[in-house]
Structures are given as C-alpha cells and as structure tokens.
Amino acid sequence: MSERPPEDVPEGIEAQPRGARQRGSKPIDQAEAAKRFLAAPRHQQQHDARLWTLRQRRDEQMWAMPEWEELRQLASDIKEHTLSRLDHYLEMFEAKAKANGVVVHWARDAAEHNKIVQQLLEQHGARTLIKSKSMLTEECGLRADLAKAGIDVVETDLGERIQQLDDEDPSHVVVPAVHKLRTDVAKVFAATIGSDPDNDDPPYLAEAQRNAARPVILSAGAGMTGANFLVAETGAVVVCTNEGNADLCANIPALHIVSAGIEKIIPRMGDLAVFVRMLSRSALGSPITQYTSHFRGPRPGAEMHVVLVDNGRSERLGMAEFWTSLKCIRCGACMNTCPVYRRSGGLSYGATYSGPIGLIIDPTFNARKYSNLPYSSTLNGSCSNVCPVKINIHEQIYAWRKVLVREHETPFVKRAAMRAAGAVLARPTVYRAAIEKTNDALTSLPRFVIYNGMNEWGKGREMPRPPAETFHQWFIRTRGDKP
C-alpha cells in the first residue's frame, strides 16, 4: 500500500482514494486517510449507501427469525465454551482429520505458515496456486512470500482478484472491493486482463474475470481455501462462499491446502447450524451463502492438508479484557453498521482487519502501529448490537484506549489534553470556572482560535453550541434558596 503519484483524472471522474500511509511501525493515521476518502464524494457516497443497504438487509433477516436473539446467545456460549477448552478441541479435530486422511500442520506464526505452504507446493511441483478468499493468508502476507519463491498466487474471488490486480489490500472482510466504483474496476481490468476500457457494466466485468480465471483454474498445480469453521467432532473444514470459486480451487487440482486460525474450531455438527444460520444473514442479509462446503477428507488420488495457525491467537486468549474477540466469525456486520467505517473506507485503517473488530484485534499484532485505531470510533455500541456472537466490541475499544494510554501509546497532544482535563475534573471550583469560561469562549472566539491544531476533537467535527448558562448557574438561580 505504498503511496502513489497523482493519476491523470479525466474531467468529471474522481480518482479512487488510496488507503492509509504505511510508515513501518509508526502509528497509522486513520483520520488522515479518512479525510482523503471523504474528499471523494462519489466513492464515499456509494460506499456508505452500499454498506447501509447490507445492514438493512441484515435487519430484515433478523426480524424474520423469532429465535435470532436465542441464536446469538447460543453462538456466544458455544464459542466461549470452545475457547475455554481450545487445546482439547484442537486435539480432537486433529485426531479426526488424521483418521479421515487429512494431513494436519501447526504454524506458530505467519512465517511458519508461509513456509509450510511453500514446502507443500514445492513437493508437488506446483508453480501456480489458485486461492479462494482468506483473511488469514492476508494476515500472514502469504502472496508476497510465495512470490519471492517464484510461485504465482491467483485470487479467484472477484472482489479479491480486483484488489490483487490493483495491488491493494482487501478493504472489507466480506466484500473486498466495496470501496471501488465500477469505473475503477473497468480501469484495473483494462490494464491487467485486457477488458474493454470503455465498458464498466458490472456483468461484463464479472464475465471478463470469469473467462480470465477459468484457464488458470484448469491448469493450476494446487488450490487453497480458508476455513469459516472447523468441526472437532467430525474433522470437517467448512467454507462459506458465494461464487463457487472455493469449490473449484478445492476440487480440481490434486492438492488442497486449508489455511485456518486455531479459533475457528467448534465442537459439534449440531453447533454448525447456529453459525451457518447467522453468518450470511449478518454479513449480506441473505439467508445463507450460495455454497456451504464441508470437506472431511481428500478426493481419490488427491491430498488434503490443513495448516492450523496461531500467529498471536494463543496470547490473545490470555488477555482478560480482550480474549472474547476470538469469538469473531468475520461476518463484517460491525463494519457495515459503523458510521466511521462507512464514511472512511476499510483501507484507511492500514491493517488487515478494519472497522470495529479491527480496532480491537489490530493492536494485539502491533500496539504502536495501531495505537490510534481505537480512537476511530464514536463508541455508539451499534457494532456490539449487531455482532452475531455477542462480542462487546465497543467496550473493548474503550478498554484498549485505557491500555494504550497506560502503555504510552497515545499521541502527546491527546495525553496532555487528558492530563489537563484530569486536573480540572478533580477540583469542583476549578471545573465550574473552566466550564463558564469555555462556554463564553465557544460563543465569542473566532473559528480559527477554536479549531486550532491542538483541538483534536474539532478535527472533522463541529464543537457543540454552548448553553446560555451552566448547570451550576441554573441550579443556583432556580433552586438556590432550597437546602
């Protein structure tokens, strides 16, 4: 996600805003990237409207199901139970999968995961890997590592492929290219797969990608999928998709590699119904994904491998305030409902996981780099309300702010302001005097003084209109004579 030079923009067409600037481990400035997204009104409005539509469709599905809240509680309880006995269920899954003829690998971190995959591909002489969408492989940076080894990775999900061809990360866990307009896609496809640059009709663009992908799918040496769920009881790997690409990747090459986070496990087949009933309803507002695939073993003459990846998850399990973020099933409902996310775009977060769930997961990977993210929230709680596994997302966002302040991962201006506020709030007479002065100041001072560089809150927001008198003044005036 390197910064790009300004592109030639034909009159009337705005360039697609790019994501947050990456500066090594230096803190991501989400607000800066969001500002550029807001400055592109056609992109911003399409993005906001599209995600709000998904949220409304999710609501329709929810209202049509009397047992919705019961399912949410069940999903939360099943996940918490499983996480509290995660070692037990992982061993059960491993034993079952092995008995079914699956080879199980364990990877402590991203590097080990990528190495295992690379070795498997080399053993099979596979030079091309066809892939369905997996946030875990994004998290591990798999494509870049395999490219160094001379292996060509081809994403087969339409949105993910658009992002790969545009050399951009996915901006949303379910709809990776949701921040792009059809004109952006037409431009990317014209430059990469040779589609007509003047045709931005979505069915035409989708057909162009289908026709470009087919020969690659038919000639690739190996296929890879992620996993939405792993069932301990039967050793099943469950993949939920809409395009049919995961089943093509898994069912054509002689090697199927599954990349799965250790938190994806659930105990029983019966538990699966709870999650499958809620996943697509929460994500897209459809009753189920077009395909819900259950892989228990290799096809005759083929091999199936599962790589179980930790990459910080076991450590997160020990964080008293944050371990329940491991319940996440990556539906994206919290992103679709979030007013900050809808108006700033997923790429503004500069991390694999964006939106509310990203705010509470990303700091576990790099507390310094993602130290500003927990502030990209209004704490309105909508994310927690739509979460199908009842993660208290907004409370964890707030808790992260406290942790990051404690660990000095907050910017100086914010820290100094908080210290000053703390001193004022601790002394009632000072507080009253300050409030009166502030109200006077907000009424009388010119804008450039109020919205100066030190006013973090005033960036992108209007200050509230001060009341005519403070509560204390009102109380003295109206009740001052009463004891």
Add this chain to the structure above:
Amino acid sequence: MSSRDAILAAIRSHLPKGERPLPAVPTFEDHSPADLIEAFGRALKRMGGRMLQPDPGGDGTAPVNALLADSLLVCSATPEIAGEFDLNDVVDPRSLADVDHAVVRASCGVAETGSVLLTDGDLKVNALAYLAQHLVVLLDPADIVVNLHAAYGRPEFRERAYAVFHSGPSATADIEGVLILGAQGVRSLSVWLVPRKSGQPD
C-alpha cells in the same frame, strides 16, 4: 518443542478461567412452515434458483427434457436422465470443463434456505457441480427437511468426504453491489422435484 506442542502449551497457559458449559442446541421447529415444498420453492427463488414446474399428464420428464433440448453437452449422474458423457470414465476432473448441463440428485433439501445437499456420492466427480455452465438437481419432495438444524443431523455429514449445500447458482455482488448470477461456478440452478425410484439408494 514442536510447533504443535508449543501452540498447545501456550493455549493451556492462557485458557480463560471459569466454567463455560456447552449449551444444548434446540431444533427450532416450532416456527416450521406448514408446507415444506412451498417454503423450499420460495427460499430457492430468493437465492436465485428456480423450480421446474411439472407438466400434468406427461411422463414427468418433459420440463427437464425441454431444459436440456438445446444443451451443448449433458453430463448426468442420475439414472433418470441420460447424458452424453459417462462419469464413470472420468479420471481427471478437468475433462468436465466443457460440460454445459450437469444433472445430479440431491441427498436432501432444506426448506429454510432453499438449499440442496450434494455429496461426493451424488456428484461422482465433485468438480462437476462447478465446471458445468448449468446445474439441474433432482430432489425427492420426501427428502426436504425443515431447517439447517435438521439438515446437520443427516448421516452424510459423518459418512462423506465432501458434502455441500448449494443454495441457488454461483453469484457475486462484488462490483457496486450489482447481483450477478454465474460468478465462477454454474450460471443457473434448477430443481426438479421427482421421487426416487424404489430401490434407489438414499
């Protein structure tokens, strides 16, 4: 220490405290529709699939024969419909790349979602259901279950190496939310309600 043992040890040292019992999952059948076939058809349509309408008076195969009349290449995994391509000879799934219409019989249907369950046994070659341009699914009305809770009780999920719910054809809405049927897999999915012949395996 192997990575496996290191990960399991790290998990054991970080397990959340307290008892968190595994809840029993109800079957949620109190809200079942009265007519499962009607509900299945409605849900299938919602997912972009279609139900082939029976023709009264005919031998029952007319609607599916009409659908296949102009097909460039039919490949059937069912005894009811004759194909031009014998699945028993298929060694490499890639040889199915030119199939126009695939015909298969589903293990069961799900009224809640309009899904059909297809296993490696039903498909004979898994890739058939994705490489073909169109999919025709035979479903015995008696094999329709009410919801996903009931469906996951089926033996296929313990016996088969591969089992998949198809809910309509392949689809995408990745460009500005415009729904397109026929993303990477089949462009259409048609369900023909037809009972299994007696003696035919489940």
